[in-house]
Amino acid sequence: MSSTDFTWLIGGPQGSGVESGANIFSKVCAEMGYQIFGKREFYSNIKGEHSYFTVRISDENIHSNVNAVNLMVSFDAETIFRHFDEIVSDGGIIYDSELENVTTDRVNTLDSPFKDRLHEFLESKNKPFTIAGVLEVAKENGVKLYPVSFKSLLQTLSEEVDNPRLRGLVRMYNVLGVSLSLGLIKMPSTSLVDSIDNIFSKKPKIAEINKQAANFSYNYASNNFENFNHVLTGIEKQPDTILVQGHFGTSLGKMVSGCRFQSYYPITPASDESVYLESNEILEIENNRPGSTIVIQTEDEISAIGMMIGAALTGTRSSTSTSGPGFALMTEALGWAGINEVPVVITLYQRSGPSTGLPTRHGQDDLLFTVFAGCGDFPKIVYASGDIEESFYDTGNCFNYSDKYQIPVIHMMDKFLSSSVVTCKKFNPKKISIDRGKLLDKVEGEYKRFAFTDDGISPRSKLGMDNGVFWNTGDESDEYGHITEDPQIRMKMMDKRMSRLDLALESIPLDQQAVSFEVHDYTIISWGSTKGPIIDAQSMLKKEGIDIGFVQIKLIHPFPTEYVKSLLKDAKVLIDIEANYSGQFGKIFKQNITREIDYHILKYTGRGMTSTEIYDSLKKIIENKAEKREILSHGA
């Protein structure tokens, strides 16, 4: 066990500053040298519904959440009702003592299925349906309670600093909660004030009163709360560490890769990326005038993909970012990009479907749809990133694949990644290369955009280029790009286009196709954001002397059959782990590699997997006590 492995939870109604509170907390802990894995859960709602943030802090590298929560801070009743049972026995709850008499019926955002389950539980424990009731249960479990009246705290503070406006400023409850927590765990407060300045950099006045409140409540906790079992006083910082949010990997990756056009239609959880790109639309260029990314919010996703393709035809590296429902609208044009050999990158931040599904929750259930998206046979690449750091470099690779093979690339991300806040190694832009394939600088002589060549890739002109006139069409075409229905040309064109799937498999470096994190008798196969919790579960088991292998497949279409087969040759029991109902990746695996998968660990609650749940299921598998389909369900 590492000496520090601590999870903090903050919850509150949407719009009450849970996220900024968590950002301050994460920043302070990261500044004190800890590794952070933070995760936000929220409803499809603007104001009022329950949202919460868990931040896991460790002195080792971590890649996931765990089930256990060590300290919860809550300034509303709903958070306590929903999470009191997640706090471990030596943990603590800091809560607003004004809430003790609140009954479950007074919290109108508690939905009845949840309330029924809670009532049944409290009845069995012979407790009242109140905050005091659930806190008694927690206390009986060994949880330490830290009641404090948030109202009185502000009252006292306002008198102390002689600012009557502070009284009743409930918007500051989040900062009070964060500071009380930091005071309780004795986290040095040096960076607290800086973090607040950082978060409220555009609102200096608000920063000022928040800083007063922070110092005051931090001291209050230090002086008044009785000792807590967890003390986190800081460790030596690891060099070159950054604290990033989920969409930073692909956004910054796009800037560095030279993506200069992004069209999008608002959709959770993808739009953050586009908004971030627009917020940083003017780019610094080494030894040159500034560059820019043109970010266009379109009328729908059909327009987003159409504009992206139009821009890509001018030779501009172009992209769009969307989620499942938006991608569904894009599929006709995806085929157009396929038949016209247009290099484009679609960043697909999956959420939980079908249809609108769970629009703010996690899922990996668009894989089969993505691999088979579009009518007709055409080549595309489907590529999946496992974590935020990886997604930065993968974005660079995706643009190179699209340019080299003149093919649409779908870069799979998801809600688990997009709503994480993590520490990782600082991105190194110079590790991204830019390969534009057969994009021409000039054209001499007769030009045929779709000329037959030995490797199936034709030199590519761009709209507006001297002497490079060409035609595109969604119909089958001849070498110039004019419509043809000739059966022989059709066959040659089809062969030409589809041949690049083989070319991609031959020429994409193997370590970009799949990554082996050891192979043992029991070996996991998986894709995408499950990587983090799998790696952490793997090392938990390793500490107990149990070796489990893991092969992460990143290139999913075309499927690297031979390579994956060779990686898995010594594995005896295969375990597929993914966040969907039907084991979609498992189906693709079996379609390509005729080999049975022994176990599936699946989750489709809309919440991401924790390493604890994966660990538990793997343990059951090894002890031969597992079901063929292990279904996970942790998380509120």
Add this chain to the structure above:
Amino acid sequence: MAPKLADYKTDVHNDWCPGCGDFGIVNALQMALFEMGIERDKATIFSGIGCSGKTSHFINTYGVHTLHGRVLTFAQGGKLANPDMTVVAVGGDGDGLGIGAGHFVAAGRRNIDMTYIIFDNGVYGLTKGQASPTLKLGEKTKSLPSPNTNSNVNPIGLAVASGFTFVARGYSYDVRHLKDLIVKAVKHKGLAFLDVLQPCPTYNDINTRDWYTGADLANDSMERHSRIYKLEDTDFDPTVNYAGETEVNEKLSQALVKSLEWGDKIPTGVFYQNELVSPFSTRITDKIPNYLENPPAKQIISDDGLPNTDISKILDSLDV
């Protein structure tokens, strides 16, 4: 060497029906490009799907034959990334006002400097003559099983209401006049819309060439009674000269009222023009000052295979 008119024609076999109104439009477009001296490789014709969608293959400039209803999306993306290029989008009335109507309205709001020409014939020709959005309620063209049950869209009115800053109508058998309108549309600074009345000799047996020329209205003296007349031959003034709200509203209203004129008198020419509305490129340069000198298509993104974009300031702000 200056290009000749013939240079704008491809040798692709044209498979439109004999007598199709589309021929007049493609000729007018080639003549307009020639007259303006636009180099072949500095213009792109984007087209939709249907008979009119084949237009891009007959014109010897860059040609992008896109998807049904989506031509404006491709065209706007191309123009935004490479604003130096002349962009003309073409498509049928079903393409632009049926399946693509959402894009039509959204394009008006942006006012990107390009031209959109609708080949307006009231039917879906390539799928054998179903009713299209401009066919009037109760009309029964040749292959309809029963009279049309939908009211028609008013293309001019919709364009004016959506924010197009140049709105005009042409007639495909008056090629010279149409060519003049295309030249005006292309030169217009902002998004230009051109509704071209284009008889479909195969499926629209109501709005035929004879009908437009008023053969049914002619009396015994064989006097000309063409339904088509030109707004420029009247005292109609389509142009907004000052940015004042009153004048803009007047010009918008008169264009809308004029667009309702149909039957024995059908106006062609310019209905509305307002160059005082900022083109989209100006809205971008307000945020990104060097956009027009260094647009996406011209930017250099790498140096010897390595990225040249410097994100170190952003990365440093994320340091812990």
